[in-house]
Amino acid sequence: MTTATDNSMPMPDWADEKTRNAAMKALATCEMPEDFSQADLVPVTIFSSLFAEWMFKDKDLLLHVFPRAGEKDQWYPESYSAGNYIPGRREEKSLVSFPDNISDLLKESADKTWMGSVAIEHIEELGAYSLQFQGAKNTVNTVGADKFVDKFCEELDRLLG
Numbered sequence: 001m002t003t004a005t006d007n008s009m010p011m012p013d014w015a016d017e018k019t020r021n022a023a024m025k026a027l028a029t030c031e032m033p034e035d036f037s038q039a040d041l042v043p044v045t046i047f048s049s050l051f052a053e054w055m056f057k058d059k060d061l062l063l064h065v066f067p068r069a070g071e072k073d074q075w076y077p078e079s080y081s082a083g084n085y086i087p088g089r090r091e092e093k094s095l096v097s098f099p100d101n102i103s104d105l106l107k108e109s110a111d112k113t114w115m116g117s118v119a120i121e122h123i124e125e126l127g128a129y130s131l132q133f134q135g136a137k138n139t140v141n142t143v144g145a146d147k148f149v150d151k152f153c154e155e156l157d158r159l160l161g
Contacts, residue, residue: 041090042146045075047153049160053090054149059137063149065106065156066128069096090126097127099160106131109156113148114139 041053041064051066051073066089073095078088099105103120106129110118116139119132133140140148 042149043075043077043090044149044153046150047157049157050153051075051089052149052153054145056137056140056145059135061133061136061140061145061148063131063133063152064090064123064128065131065153066090066126067094067096067098069094090128093125093127098129102129105156105159109152109159112155113152 041055041062044052044054048068048071050068052063054061054063056062073089075089078091079086103122106120107118110120110131110133114133114136116136117134119134121130122128123130136148
């Protein structure tokens with residue numbers, strides 16, 4: 001599983017600014033199918049040790065968690081300025097990383113908030129993790145998606161603190 005935000009691959013580390021600009025211009029000229037739309041992920045920015053974003057896909061809840069480098073590390077969306085693409089916070093690797101035992105903490109947080117199956121994958125280039133709460137639609141609809149995600153992130157933030 002990779003990030004669910006787009007169909008492109010991340011720009012390699014060796015790509016200089018000129019290469020990045022050329023790639024972005026080339027992508028901008030690509031025609032997308034009429035039914036194509038970028039996934040709208042809901043950002044979660046209220047926790048001290050992590051950022052997150054989530055969405056429903058079919059019957060599963062997809063969640064991406066990112067390490068947060070303190071209060072000054074702010075969430076911001078991707079944007080364009082004077083024709084230049086400015087990557088969003090979710091597209092850049094943080095200066096900090098999750099602790100080595102983050103997989104255990106993710107599993108523990110999931111166990112305390114969800115009784116079903118969870119797929120967890122590391123997104124190395126971002127230092128982030130992708131979680132897929134499988135078959136969560138009925139449970140999440142019962143308690144509310146925001147509350148479900150907040151409870152998971154609250155538990156993970158507590159374990160990271």
